[in-house]
Amino acid sequence: MTASSVTSSEEKPEFDSWVVAVWHVVQDIPRGCVLTYGEVARLAGSGGSPRRVSQALRQAPRDMKLPWHRVINSQGRISFPVGSQGYRQQKTRLEKEGVVFLNGRTNLQRYGYSGALDKLFWGDSV
């Protein structure tokens, strides 16, 4: 092991814990809902950036079956190149969960967390 990993054995609890927090947040996303990278980064805690969320999702093992497809960018669009494997899979999985795509775009106001709350208050008419 390197000296840097022991420099402060009990000072900073933030090693990869932030990445783990990201996984937890993503795992807690209800079915049929989506979350943006920025929101995930915020829910995971400070010290993280949306950019790290993407890397965390990429490094996440498949054993945990992380619902990475419920994470999209702030534009409500899939962050994969259109037509790519990831794009198709994410779109298919989301549609399977009830998320509707309009012109390759989702309604964050509806499928986001706040949107979910609105759904509980207003029903499907929104």
Add this chain to the structure above:
DNA sequence: GGGCTGACCTACT
């Protein structure tokens, strides 16, 4: 040490 890249974000033009 510097420089570039990446499943990004916000704000402004």
Add this chain to the structure above:
DNA sequence: CAGTAGGCCAGCC
């Protein structure tokens, strides 16, 4: 709505 600019953090050369 599209394009640009600045910021963000980790990994690789």
